[in-house]
Amino acid sequence: MKRLLHKDGTWAFLLLLPNLLGFFIFIMFPVLGTFYISFTDWDMAGDMKWVGLANYKTLFQDDIFRKVLWNTLYYSVVSVPLGIMMSLLLAVFLNQKLKFMRFYRAAFFMPVISSFVAVAVIWQWIYNPDFGLLNYFLSWFGIDGPSWLTSSVWAMPAIILTSVWKNLGYNMLIFLAGLQGISESYYEAADIDGAKWYTKFWHITVPLLSPTTFFVTVTSIIGSFQVFDAVYLMTQGGPARATSVLVHYIYQTAFQYLDIGYASAMAYILFFLVLIVTLIQFARQKKWSMY
Amino acid sequence: MKQHVGFRVASHMVLIIGSAIMLFPFIWTVSTSLKAIHEVFTFPPKLFGEKILWTNYLKVSDRYPFFQFFLNTLKITAITVVCQLVTSSMAGYVFARLRFRARDSLFALYLATIIIPAQVTIIPNFFMMRTYGLIDTHWSLILPGMVSAFGTFLMRQFFLTIPAALEEAAKIDGCNPFGIYWRIFVPLSKPAMATLGIFICIGVWNDFYNPLIFLNTTEKMTLTLGLATMQGLYSTDWPVLMAGTTISIAPIIILFLLAQDLFVRGVTLSGLKGE
Numbered sequence: 139m140k141r142l143l144h145k146d147g148t149w150a151f152l153l154l155l156p157n158l159l160g161f162f163i164f165i166m167f168p169v170l171g172t173f174y175i176s177f178t179d180w181d182m183a184g185d186m187k188w189v190g191l192a193n194y195k196t197l198f199q200d201d202i203f204r205k206v207l208w209n210t211l212y213y214s215v216v217s218v219p220l221g222i223m224m225s226l227l228l229a230v231f232l233n234q235k236l237k238f239m240r241f242y243r244a245a246f247f248m249p250v251i252s253s254f255v256a257v258a259v260i261w262q263w264i265y266n267p268d269f270g271l272l273n274y275f276l277s278w279f280g281i282d283g284p285s286w287l288t289s290s291v292w293a294m295p296a297i298i299l300t301s302v303w304k305n306l307g308y309n310m311l312i313f314l315a316g317l318q319g320i321s322e323s324y325y326e327a328a329d330i331d332g333a334k335w336y337t338k339f340w341h342i343t344v345p346l347l348s349p350t351t352f353f354v355t356v357t358s359i360i361g362s363f364q365v366f367d368a369v370y371l372m373t374q375g376g377p378a379r380a381t382s383v384l385v386h387y388i389y390q391t392a393f394q395y396l397d398i399g400y401a402s403a404m405a406y407i408l409f410f411l412v413l414i415v416t417l418i419q420f421a422r423q424k425k426w427s428m429y
Numbered sequence: 430m431k432q433h434v435g436f437r438v439a440s441h442m443v444l445i446i447g448s449a450i451m452l453f454p455f456i457w458t459v460s461t462s463l464k465a466i467h468e469v470f471t472f473p474p475k476l477f478g479e480k481i482l483w484t485n486y487l488k489v490s491d492r493y494p495f496f497q498f499f500l501n502t503l504k505i506t507a508i509t510v511v512c513q514l515v516t517s518s519m520a521g522y523v524f525a526r527l528r529f530r531a532r533d534s535l536f537a538l539y540l541a542t543i544i545i546p547a548q549v550t551i552i553p554n555f556f557m558m559r560t561y562g563l564i565d566t567h568w569s570l571i572l573p574g575m576v577s578a579f580g581t582f583l584m585r586q587f588f589l590t591i592p593a594a595l596e597e598a599a600k601i602d603g604c605n606p607f608g609i610y611w612r613i614f615v616p617l618s619k620p621a622m623a624t625l626g627i628f629i630c631i632g633v634w635n636d637f638y639n640p641l642i643f644l645n646t647t648e649k650m651t652l653t654l655g656l657a658t659m660q661g662l663y664s665t666d667w668p669v670l671m672a673g674t675t676i677s678i679a680p681i682i683i684l685f686l687l688a689q690d691l692f693v694r695g696v697t698l699s700g701l702k703g704e
Contacts, residue, residue: 147530153527367638
């Protein structure tokens with residue numbers, strides 16, 4: 139016991155205590171709790187009934203679950219590449235000694251720091267079929283715009299567009315930091331060889347930026363799996379679940395239908411998906427450490 | 430990179446158009462918040478109404494306790510920022526500098542939880558809050574926010590960069606680890622703490638998911654939940670809704686404009702954790 143209370147150890151324990159308490163009560167315990175609950179049938183009021191793998195088996199036959207997984211994938215597959223390409227492009231343009239640099243950076247960062255609630259109010263108005271800006275803009279070109287958020291075809295693209303608009307500045311800044319980490323000397327050497335700008339972009343920028351690109355891709359994918367605010371605030375998952383995503387369904391199952399066991403099983407499926415993407419990142423990081 | 434003049438001009442054009450697309454919805458929000466309601470529905474839309482109506486801002490607080498939402502959000506954000514900075518910096522110091530058994534495995538456990546989605550922890554947290562009668566109180570938002578694995582990680586990474594020589598002298602003078610933390614590490618980590626503080630601040634101020642789940646009573650709502658609820662009730666009164674929107678985002682935008690460089694560093698730091 140005395141050896142345990144070695145000077146450093148005691149202080150370490152005391153300084154760590156508040157953090158440890160919070161960590162175990164609000165993170166570790168709930169993580170294990172949800173795992174246990176996912177094997178039960180529970181409505182949060184009565185007793186928990188152990189049902190083994192029943193919740194996970196039900197998931198495979200649940201049409202709504204299949205639908206929300208598909209919608210989440212749709213959101214992910216479109217919004218991630220679109221967001222990455224646009225933010226990389228902007229970062230390349232910003233990576234010069236430009237006038238108004240701070241202004242541009244601030245402009246692109248405004249949506250990032252705004253709450254999705256505010257952004258959703260604004261964009262619902264932009265998407266309004268009768269007096270919204272988007273359809274007015276389209277009318278200049280003789281296009282009769284759809285009723286964006288109530289159309290089962292256009293609601294998801296509209297949500298994706300808003301999300302990409304909101305998150306663009308964040309990835310742009312990370313790319314910018316990555317670009318600024320690339321040594322000038324590579325470009326100078328290429329200039330001596332008379333390389334064209336696209337050659338330099340393709341053979342210097344892209345490969346040397348690949349760790350950043352990979353990081354942005356992984357965090358964007360993880361983020362896209364957890365999209366909720368955009369959907370909940372703009373369409374409530376509608377029309378007819380056309381935009382209902384995984385986290386939206388988990389929220390409904392847990393806090394509206396009070397099917398806690400089933401919701402916990404879905405939460406663990408989400409956890410599992412995020413874990414896979416993260417493990418891929420770890421594996422690739424080792425490979426890329428040569429840069 | 431050496432750039433041609435043409436590239437510069439093209440860059441400015443792309444960035445100006447891009448900035449306009451980013452800023453225009455905000456400008457339109459503010460202008461709509463100053464319009465009379467019938468002017469919103471005119472087609473084609475006009476940027477400015479005939480008169481500037483400040484009264485929409487008064488209407489917001491007549492219909493909805495917006496000032497109360499503001500105070501609630503401010504209170505929850507301030508307490509969370511202070512608590513998380515204290516717990517993160519103390520634990521970050523311990524993980525960076527003190528030696529004890531199982532330190533590295535404990536830290537690995539912290540790291541592993543950073544990626545865990547909120548949905549995985551929220552159900553037992555909700556149950557705990559209900560058991561202790563904390564649902565629909567601000568404690569249900571403040572307590573789980575007091576500790577973050579990411580904040581602990583960030584502070585540890587920063588403390589690792591502080592040279593050991595600085596604390597050797599203090600050790601010889603008989604300073605205990607808390608004294609070293611308080612007199613050497615805390616003063617040196619002001620930039621890191623400001624960065625982390627701003628991160629926590631935006632996260633809590635803009636949080637919608639947790640208030641949605643934990644709060645019910647109107648008077649206790651945060652700005653985000655209050656605005657969303659108001660939108661459900663007055664979905665067609667756009668000027669008043671836009672006035673509420675403006676009130677809810679203005680503080681964060683002002684904070685951002687005052688501390689742009691800290692924000693930028695924060696994002697860069699969080700980006701670097703993947704490398």
